[in-house]
Amino acid sequence: MIHIVGGGMVGASLATALARQGRDVQLFERQPFVDSDPGDARVSALNSATLDWLSAQGIHPNTHPFQYMHVFAQHASAELRWGEATVPLGALVVNNHLQGVALQAAERAGVQVRFGDRLSWSDGLILNDQAVESELCIAADGARSQMRQQAGLALKPRDTGQNATFLRVQVEPTRVDTAGQVFLATGPLAFLPVAQDQAVLVWSRDIQAEPLSQSPQDVADLAAAAFEHRYGAFQAIGPATQVPLFDGHAQQYHRNGLVLVGDAAHQIHPLAGQGVNLGLADAASLAEAIQRRGATRSACAQYARQRYWANEGTRQAMRALQRVFGQQSGANNALLGLGLQVFSKSKILRLASQYLASGRYIRVH
Ligand SMILES: Cc1cc2nc3c(=O)[nH]c(=O)nc-3n(C[C@H](O)[C@H](O)[C@H](O)COP(=O)(O)OP(=O)(O)OC[C@H]3O[C@@H](n4cnc5c(N)ncnc54)[C@H](O)[C@@H]3O)c2cc1C
Numbered sequence: 001m002i003h004i005v006g007g008g009m010v011g012a013s014l015a016t017a018l019a020r021q022g023r024d025v026q027l028f029e030r031q032p033f034v035d036s037d038p039g040d041a042r043v044s045a046l047n048s049a050t051l052d053w054l055s056a057q058g059i060h061p062n063t064h065p066f067q068y069m070h071v072f073a074q075h076a077s078a079e080l081r082w083g084e085a086t087v088p089l090g091a092l093v094v095n096n097h098l099q100g101v102a103l104q105a106a107e108r109a110g111v112q113v114r115f116g117d118r119l120s121w122s123d124g125l126i127l128n129d130q131a132v133e134s135e136l137c138i139a140a141d142g143a144r145s146q147m148r149q150q151a152g153l154a155l156k157p158r159d160t161g162q163n164a165t166f167l168r169v170q171v172e173p174t175r176v177d178t179a180g181q182v183f184l185a186t187g188p189l190a191f192l193p194v195a196q197d198q199a200v201l202v203w204s205r206d207i208q209a210e211p212l213s214q215s216p217q218d219v220a221d222l223a224a225a226a227f228e229h230r231y232g233a234f235q236a237i238g239p240a241t242q243v244p245l246f247d248g249h250a251q252q253y254h255r256n257g258l259v260l261v262g263d264a265a266h267q268i269h270p271l272a273g274q275g276v277n278l279g280l281a282d283a284a285s286l287a288e289a290i291q292r293r294g295a296t297r298s299a300c301a302q303y304a305r306q307r308y309w310a311n312e313g314t315r316q317a318m319r320a321l322q323r324v325f326g327q328q329s330g331a332n333n334a335l336l337g338l339g340l341q342v343f344s345k346s347k348i349l350r351l352a353s354q355y356l357a358s359g360r361y362i363r364v365h
Pocket residue numbers: 005006007008009010011028029030031043044045046119140141142143146164202243244245261262263264270272273274275276277278279
Protein backbone atom coordinates (compact mmCIF):
# COMPACT_ATOMS: atom_id res chain seq x y z
CA MET A 1 0.00 0.00 0.00
CA ILE A 2 1.22 3.50 -0.88
CA HIS A 3 0.11 6.15 1.62
CA ILE A 4 -0.21 9.80 0.62
CA VAL A 5 -0.60 12.42 3.35
CA GLY A 6 -2.31 15.58 2.04
CA GLY A 7 -5.17 15.60 -0.46
CA GLY A 8 -4.53 19.05 -1.95
CA MET A 9 -4.15 19.62 -5.70
CA VAL A 10 -0.81 17.74 -5.81
CA GLY A 11 -1.56 14.83 -3.44
CA ALA A 12 -4.97 14.07 -5.01
CA SER A 13 -3.58 14.20 -8.58
CA LEU A 14 -0.62 11.96 -7.71
CA ALA A 15 -2.94 9.47 -5.95
CA THR A 16 -5.00 9.28 -9.15
CA ALA A 17 -1.93 8.68 -11.33
CA LEU A 18 -0.65 5.87 -9.06
CA ALA A 19 -4.05 4.16 -8.78
CA ARG A 20 -4.34 4.25 -12.57
CA GLN A 21 -1.12 2.21 -12.68
CA GLY A 22 -2.92 -0.44 -10.61
CA ARG A 23 -1.26 0.48 -7.27
CA ASP A 24 -3.09 0.29 -3.94
CA VAL A 25 -3.24 3.84 -2.65
CA GLN A 26 -4.67 5.42 0.50
CA LEU A 27 -4.96 9.22 0.51
CA PHE A 28 -5.37 11.11 3.79
CA GLU A 29 -6.71 14.65 3.85
CA ARG A 30 -6.99 16.50 7.14
CA GLN A 31 -10.06 18.56 6.32
CA PRO A 32 -13.35 17.29 4.87
CA PHE A 33 -13.59 18.67 1.34
CA VAL A 34 -16.04 21.56 0.99
CA ASP A 35 -16.86 22.99 -2.44
CA SER A 36 -16.06 26.67 -2.16
CA ASP A 37 -17.92 29.44 -3.86
CA PRO A 38 -17.05 29.29 -7.60
CA GLY A 39 -16.11 32.96 -7.12
CA ASP A 40 -13.20 31.96 -4.80
CA ALA A 41 -10.18 34.22 -5.34
CA ARG A 42 -7.61 31.43 -4.74
CA VAL A 43 -6.70 30.56 -8.31
CA SER A 44 -3.66 29.18 -10.16
CA ALA A 45 -2.34 29.71 -13.66
CA LEU A 46 -1.67 26.25 -15.10
CA ASN A 47 0.72 25.91 -18.01
CA SER A 48 0.04 23.66 -20.98
CA ALA A 49 2.37 20.86 -19.81
CA THR A 50 0.45 20.67 -16.52
CA LEU A 51 -2.93 20.73 -18.28
CA ASP A 52 -1.86 17.91 -20.62
CA TRP A 53 -0.66 15.76 -17.71
CA LEU A 54 -3.86 16.31 -15.69
CA SER A 55 -5.95 15.44 -18.72
CA ALA A 56 -3.95 12.22 -19.24
CA GLN A 57 -4.91 11.26 -15.64
CA GLY A 58 -8.62 11.84 -16.35
CA ILE A 59 -8.63 15.09 -14.33
CA HIS A 60 -10.61 17.68 -16.28
CA PRO A 61 -11.26 20.86 -14.27
CA ASN A 62 -13.16 23.85 -15.65
CA THR A 63 -10.54 26.41 -16.67
CA HIS A 64 -10.38 29.80 -18.27
CA PRO A 65 -7.70 29.84 -21.01
CA PHE A 66 -5.65 32.94 -21.82
CA GLN A 67 -3.77 33.59 -25.06
CA TYR A 68 -1.50 36.48 -24.21
CA MET A 69 0.82 37.57 -21.45
CA HIS A 70 1.80 41.12 -20.84
CA VAL A 71 4.54 42.24 -18.43
CA PHE A 72 5.78 45.73 -17.72
CA ALA A 73 7.50 47.70 -15.00
CA GLN A 74 6.03 50.93 -13.75
CA HIS A 75 8.06 53.91 -15.01
CA ALA A 76 10.18 51.76 -17.38
CA SER A 77 9.78 52.65 -21.03
CA ALA A 78 9.22 49.19 -22.54
CA GLU A 79 7.08 46.16 -21.99
CA LEU A 80 6.83 42.51 -22.98
CA ARG A 81 3.90 40.90 -24.72
CA TRP A 82 3.76 37.37 -25.97
CA GLY A 83 1.31 34.76 -27.13
CA GLU A 84 -0.84 34.19 -30.20
CA ALA A 85 -4.57 34.10 -30.82
CA THR A 86 -4.83 30.40 -31.69
CA VAL A 87 -2.74 28.72 -28.95
CA PRO A 88 -3.58 29.26 -25.27
CA LEU A 89 -0.51 30.06 -23.16
CA GLY A 90 -2.16 28.53 -20.14
CA ALA A 91 -5.40 28.52 -18.18
CA LEU A 92 -6.66 29.74 -14.84
CA VAL A 93 -8.34 27.35 -12.42
CA VAL A 94 -9.92 27.85 -9.00
CA ASN A 95 -7.68 25.87 -6.60
CA ASN A 96 -10.56 24.42 -4.58
CA HIS A 97 -12.31 23.28 -7.80
CA LEU A 98 -9.16 21.52 -9.08
CA GLN A 99 -8.72 19.84 -5.69
CA GLY A 100 -12.37 18.64 -5.78
CA VAL A 101 -12.09 17.31 -9.34
CA ALA A 102 -8.80 15.53 -8.50
CA LEU A 103 -10.31 13.95 -5.35
CA GLN A 104 -13.24 12.65 -7.43
CA ALA A 105 -10.86 11.28 -10.06
CA ALA A 106 -8.84 9.58 -7.29
CA GLU A 107 -11.96 7.85 -5.95
CA ARG A 108 -12.97 6.77 -9.46
CA ALA A 109 -9.50 5.30 -9.98
CA GLY A 110 -9.89 3.22 -6.79
CA VAL A 111 -7.98 5.33 -4.24
CA GLN A 112 -9.27 5.01 -0.66
CA VAL A 113 -9.75 8.65 0.29
CA ARG A 114 -10.02 9.31 4.04
CA PHE A 115 -10.69 12.57 5.83
CA GLY A 116 -9.87 13.66 9.36
CA ASP A 117 -7.36 10.98 10.49
CA ARG A 118 -4.43 11.91 12.77
CA LEU A 119 -1.14 11.26 11.02
CA SER A 120 2.46 11.62 12.04
CA TRP A 121 5.89 10.17 11.24
CA SER A 122 8.25 8.38 13.59
CA ASP A 123 10.51 6.07 11.54
CA GLY A 124 7.28 5.10 9.77
CA LEU A 125 3.72 6.27 9.35
CA ILE A 126 1.61 6.60 12.51
CA LEU A 127 -2.12 6.56 11.81
CA ASN A 128 -4.37 7.50 14.74
CA ASP A 129 -1.56 6.48 17.18
CA GLN A 130 -0.95 3.09 15.48
CA ALA A 131 2.13 2.32 13.37
CA VAL A 132 1.15 1.16 9.87
CA GLU A 133 3.18 -0.66 7.24
CA SER A 134 3.72 1.35 4.05
CA GLU A 135 5.36 0.36 0.80
CA LEU A 136 6.07 4.09 0.47
CA CYS A 137 4.71 7.17 2.21
CA ILE A 138 4.37 10.40 0.23
CA ALA A 139 4.15 13.74 2.04
CA ALA A 140 1.98 16.15 0.02
CA ASP A 141 0.93 18.09 3.11
CA GLY A 142 1.87 21.58 1.93
CA ALA A 143 4.33 24.30 2.86
CA ARG A 144 4.10 23.74 6.63
CA SER A 145 4.50 19.96 6.24
CA GLN A 146 4.52 18.20 9.64
CA MET A 147 5.62 14.95 7.99
CA ARG A 148 8.73 16.67 6.58
CA GLN A 149 9.61 18.13 9.96
CA GLN A 150 9.03 14.88 11.85
CA ALA A 151 11.17 12.96 9.33
CA GLY A 152 14.01 15.46 9.80
CA LEU A 153 14.05 16.52 6.12
CA ALA A 154 15.31 20.01 6.85
CA LEU A 155 13.89 23.04 5.09
CA LYS A 156 14.73 26.57 6.06
CA PRO A 157 11.76 28.68 5.00
CA ARG A 158 12.91 32.16 4.02
CA ASP A 159 10.48 34.90 4.79
CA THR A 160 10.23 36.85 1.54
CA GLY A 161 9.38 40.00 3.48
CA GLN A 162 6.20 40.17 1.38
CA ASN A 163 2.60 39.13 1.66
CA ALA A 164 0.03 38.68 -1.09
CA THR A 165 -3.49 40.06 -1.30
CA PHE A 166 -6.06 38.28 -3.50
CA LEU A 167 -9.13 40.03 -4.78
CA ARG A 168 -11.71 38.99 -7.40
CA VAL A 169 -12.89 41.84 -9.60
CA GLN A 170 -15.44 42.44 -12.33
CA VAL A 171 -13.80 43.61 -15.56
CA GLU A 172 -14.82 44.56 -19.07
CA PRO A 173 -15.46 41.35 -21.10
CA THR A 174 -12.95 42.39 -23.77
CA ARG A 175 -9.98 42.17 -21.37
CA VAL A 176 -10.09 38.50 -20.47
CA ASP A 177 -7.72 36.85 -22.97
CA THR A 178 -4.60 38.41 -21.42
CA ALA A 179 -2.82 37.71 -18.14
CA GLY A 180 -0.82 40.72 -17.02
CA GLN A 181 1.79 41.67 -14.49
CA VAL A 182 3.17 45.02 -13.47
CA PHE A 183 6.29 45.32 -11.32
CA LEU A 184 5.90 48.10 -8.77
CA ALA A 185 8.54 49.36 -6.34
CA THR A 186 6.71 47.48 -3.53
CA GLY A 187 6.31 44.16 -5.43
CA PRO A 188 4.53 42.59 -8.43
CA LEU A 189 0.79 42.87 -9.11
CA ALA A 190 -0.83 40.22 -11.33
CA PHE A 191 -4.05 40.35 -13.35
CA LEU A 192 -5.44 36.83 -13.90
CA PRO A 193 -8.58 36.51 -16.07
CA VAL A 194 -10.83 33.78 -14.62
CA ALA A 195 -14.16 34.17 -16.41
CA GLN A 196 -15.81 36.07 -19.25
CA ASP A 197 -15.99 39.23 -17.17
CA GLN A 198 -13.93 38.53 -14.06
CA ALA A 199 -10.30 38.50 -13.03
CA VAL A 200 -8.32 37.85 -9.86
CA LEU A 201 -5.73 40.36 -8.70
CA VAL A 202 -2.74 38.93 -6.80
CA TRP A 203 -0.82 41.77 -5.24
CA SER A 204 2.51 40.82 -3.61
CA ARG A 205 3.79 43.67 -1.45
CA ASP A 206 6.61 44.39 0.96
CA ILE A 207 5.39 44.00 4.53
CA GLN A 208 7.10 47.31 5.30
CA ALA A 209 5.19 49.18 2.61
CA GLU A 210 2.20 51.24 3.66
CA PRO A 211 -0.65 48.70 4.15
CA LEU A 212 -3.35 48.52 1.49
CA SER A 213 -6.73 49.97 2.39
CA GLN A 214 -9.23 47.67 4.18
CA SER A 215 -11.82 48.49 1.54
CA PRO A 216 -11.81 45.99 -1.40
CA GLN A 217 -13.02 48.69 -3.79
CA ASP A 218 -10.13 50.99 -2.78
CA VAL A 219 -7.71 48.10 -3.50
CA ALA A 220 -9.41 47.51 -6.88
CA ASP A 221 -9.13 51.21 -7.78
CA LEU A 222 -5.47 51.37 -6.74
CA ALA A 223 -4.73 48.25 -8.82
CA ALA A 224 -6.48 49.65 -11.92
CA ALA A 225 -4.34 52.78 -11.58
CA ALA A 226 -1.15 50.70 -11.08
CA PHE A 227 -2.00 48.95 -14.37
CA GLU A 228 -2.33 52.41 -15.92
CA HIS A 229 -5.98 51.47 -16.71
CA ARG A 230 -4.83 49.08 -19.49
CA TYR A 231 -7.47 46.59 -18.30
CA GLY A 232 -10.13 49.25 -17.70
CA ALA A 233 -11.86 49.84 -14.37
CA PHE A 234 -12.19 47.09 -11.72
CA GLN A 235 -15.26 46.47 -9.57
CA ALA A 236 -14.39 44.52 -6.40
CA ILE A 237 -16.32 41.29 -5.76
CA GLY A 238 -15.89 39.76 -2.30
CA PRO A 239 -13.22 40.42 0.30
CA ALA A 240 -9.50 41.11 -0.19
CA THR A 241 -7.64 38.20 1.47
CA GLN A 242 -4.03 38.40 2.61
CA VAL A 243 -1.49 35.55 3.00
CA PRO A 244 2.22 35.58 3.94
CA LEU A 245 4.67 34.50 1.21
CA PHE A 246 7.40 31.95 1.90
CA ASP A 247 10.35 30.69 -0.06
CA GLY A 248 12.15 27.49 0.88
CA HIS A 249 13.52 24.22 -0.49
CA ALA A 250 14.14 20.90 1.28
CA GLN A 251 17.76 19.84 0.80
CA GLN A 252 16.73 16.19 0.59
CA TYR A 253 13.51 14.88 -0.94
CA HIS A 254 13.39 11.41 0.60
CA ARG A 255 14.56 9.39 3.58
CA ASN A 256 13.66 5.99 5.05
CA GLY A 257 10.49 5.44 3.03
CA LEU A 258 9.13 9.01 3.11
CA VAL A 259 9.25 11.22 0.01
CA LEU A 260 8.21 14.89 -0.38
CA VAL A 261 6.22 16.41 -3.25
CA GLY A 262 4.73 19.82 -4.03
CA ASP A 263 4.85 22.62 -1.49
CA ALA A 264 6.03 20.13 1.16
CA ALA A 265 9.32 20.04 -0.83
CA HIS A 266 9.53 23.62 -2.12
CA GLN A 267 7.82 26.97 -1.92
CA ILE A 268 8.49 29.77 -4.37
CA HIS A 269 7.33 33.32 -4.84
CA PRO A 270 4.07 33.35 -6.86
CA LEU A 271 5.24 36.10 -9.22
CA ALA A 272 5.36 33.77 -12.24
CA GLY A 273 2.58 31.46 -11.03
CA GLN A 274 4.78 28.35 -10.95
CA GLY A 275 4.11 26.72 -7.52
CA VAL A 276 1.45 24.17 -8.35
CA ASN A 277 2.90 23.64 -11.84
CA LEU A 278 6.14 22.52 -10.18
CA GLY A 279 4.17 20.41 -7.68
CA LEU A 280 2.28 18.63 -10.45
CA ALA A 281 5.53 18.13 -12.39
CA ASP A 282 6.84 16.45 -9.19
CA ALA A 283 3.73 14.25 -9.20
CA ALA A 284 4.28 13.32 -12.87
CA SER A 285 7.95 12.55 -12.25
CA LEU A 286 7.38 10.43 -9.11
CA ALA A 287 4.51 8.50 -10.77
CA GLU A 288 6.73 7.74 -13.75
CA ALA A 289 9.65 6.63 -11.52
CA ILE A 290 7.33 4.34 -9.52
CA GLN A 291 5.93 2.88 -12.72
CA ARG A 292 9.46 2.01 -13.89
CA ARG A 293 11.08 0.95 -10.61
CA GLY A 294 8.21 0.19 -8.22
CA ALA A 295 7.61 2.01 -4.94
CA THR A 296 11.29 1.73 -4.07
CA ARG A 297 14.19 3.80 -2.79
CA SER A 298 15.64 3.83 -6.29
CA ALA A 299 12.39 5.34 -7.68
CA CYS A 300 12.60 8.07 -5.02
CA ALA A 301 16.26 8.71 -5.94
CA GLN A 302 15.40 8.95 -9.65
CA TYR A 303 12.56 11.38 -8.85
CA ALA A 304 14.79 13.52 -6.61
CA ARG A 305 17.51 13.69 -9.28
CA GLN A 306 14.97 14.74 -11.88
CA ARG A 307 13.13 17.33 -9.84
CA TYR A 308 15.54 18.95 -7.37
CA TRP A 309 17.45 21.09 -9.87
CA ALA A 310 14.37 21.88 -11.99
CA ASN A 311 12.66 23.21 -8.86
CA GLU A 312 15.77 25.00 -7.57
CA GLY A 313 16.40 26.59 -10.99
CA THR A 314 12.86 27.99 -11.12
CA ARG A 315 13.12 29.20 -7.52
CA GLN A 316 16.39 31.02 -8.19
CA ALA A 317 14.94 32.54 -11.38
CA MET A 318 11.99 33.92 -9.36
CA ARG A 319 14.38 35.38 -6.78
CA ALA A 320 16.47 37.01 -9.52
CA LEU A 321 13.37 38.48 -11.20
CA GLN A 322 12.21 39.82 -7.86
CA ARG A 323 15.62 41.44 -7.25
CA VAL A 324 15.87 43.00 -10.74
CA PHE A 325 12.31 44.28 -10.92
CA GLY A 326 12.06 45.07 -7.21
CA GLN A 327 14.82 47.70 -7.17
CA GLN A 328 13.25 50.57 -8.98
CA SER A 329 15.35 53.70 -9.18
CA GLY A 330 15.94 56.13 -12.05
CA ALA A 331 19.08 54.32 -13.30
CA ASN A 332 17.60 50.88 -12.78
CA ASN A 333 14.39 51.83 -14.62
CA ALA A 334 16.41 53.03 -17.60
CA LEU A 335 18.33 49.72 -17.65
CA LEU A 336 15.13 47.76 -17.19
CA GLY A 337 13.52 49.65 -20.07
CA LEU A 338 16.51 48.88 -22.27
CA GLY A 339 16.49 45.20 -21.25
CA LEU A 340 12.77 44.89 -21.98
CA GLN A 341 13.24 46.56 -25.38
CA VAL A 342 16.04 44.14 -26.32
CA PHE A 343 13.95 41.25 -25.09
CA SER A 344 10.80 42.29 -26.93
CA LYS A 345 12.71 42.73 -30.22
CA SER A 346 14.55 39.41 -30.02
CA LYS A 347 12.60 36.63 -31.69
CA ILE A 348 14.75 33.96 -30.02
CA LEU A 349 14.25 35.37 -26.54
CA ARG A 350 10.52 35.72 -27.13
CA LEU A 351 10.28 32.11 -28.29
CA ALA A 352 12.32 31.02 -25.28
CA SER A 353 10.02 32.86 -22.88
CA GLN A 354 6.96 31.32 -24.53
CA TYR A 355 8.57 27.90 -24.17
CA LEU A 356 9.22 28.56 -20.46
CA ALA A 357 5.69 29.89 -19.87
CA SER A 358 4.21 26.72 -21.37
CA GLY A 359 6.10 24.61 -18.81
CA ARG A 360 7.55 22.31 -21.50
CA TYR A 361 11.00 22.67 -19.93
CA ILE A 362 9.74 20.94 -16.77
CA ARG A 363 7.95 18.19 -18.61
CA VAL A 364 9.21 14.80 -17.56
CA HIS A 365 7.96 12.52 -20.35
C1 LIG B 1 -0.53 34.23 -3.39
C2 LIG B 1 -0.27 32.93 -4.09
C3 LIG B 1 -0.55 32.82 -5.45
C4 LIG B 1 -0.25 31.64 -6.13
N1 LIG B 1 -0.51 31.55 -7.48
C5 LIG B 1 -0.12 30.45 -8.17
C6 LIG B 1 -0.32 30.32 -9.59
O1 LIG B 1 -0.85 31.22 -10.26
N2 LIG B 1 0.13 29.19 -10.21
C7 LIG B 1 0.72 28.19 -9.51
O2 LIG B 1 1.15 27.19 -10.13
N3 LIG B 1 0.89 28.24 -8.17
C8 LIG B 1 0.49 29.34 -7.48
N4 LIG B 1 0.67 29.41 -6.13
C9 LIG B 1 1.26 28.25 -5.42
C10 LIG B 1 0.24 27.13 -5.17
O3 LIG B 1 -0.90 27.65 -4.51
C11 LIG B 1 0.89 26.04 -4.32
O4 LIG B 1 2.10 25.67 -4.92
C12 LIG B 1 -0.04 24.81 -4.24
O5 LIG B 1 -1.19 25.11 -3.48
C13 LIG B 1 0.68 23.63 -3.60
O6 LIG B 1 -0.15 22.50 -3.63
P1 LIG B 1 0.09 21.29 -2.62
O7 LIG B 1 -0.99 20.30 -2.94
O8 LIG B 1 1.51 20.87 -2.68
O9 LIG B 1 -0.10 21.91 -1.17
P2 LIG B 1 -1.43 22.50 -0.50
O10 LIG B 1 -2.28 23.18 -1.51
O11 LIG B 1 -0.96 23.31 0.66
O12 LIG B 1 -2.20 21.21 0.01
C14 LIG B 1 -1.76 20.47 1.14
C15 LIG B 1 -2.94 19.65 1.65
O13 LIG B 1 -2.48 18.82 2.71
C16 LIG B 1 -3.44 18.83 3.75
N5 LIG B 1 -2.74 18.48 5.00
C17 LIG B 1 -1.84 19.22 5.69
N6 LIG B 1 -1.42 18.55 6.77
C18 LIG B 1 -2.07 17.35 6.77
C19 LIG B 1 -2.06 16.23 7.64
N7 LIG B 1 -1.30 16.19 8.75
N8 LIG B 1 -2.86 15.19 7.33
C20 LIG B 1 -3.64 15.19 6.23
N9 LIG B 1 -3.69 16.23 5.38
C21 LIG B 1 -2.90 17.30 5.64
C22 LIG B 1 -4.02 20.23 3.73
O14 LIG B 1 -5.30 20.29 4.35
C23 LIG B 1 -4.07 20.51 2.22
O15 LIG B 1 -5.29 20.11 1.64
C24 LIG B 1 0.35 30.55 -5.43
C25 LIG B 1 0.59 30.66 -4.05
C26 LIG B 1 0.29 31.84 -3.38
C27 LIG B 1 0.57 31.93 -1.89
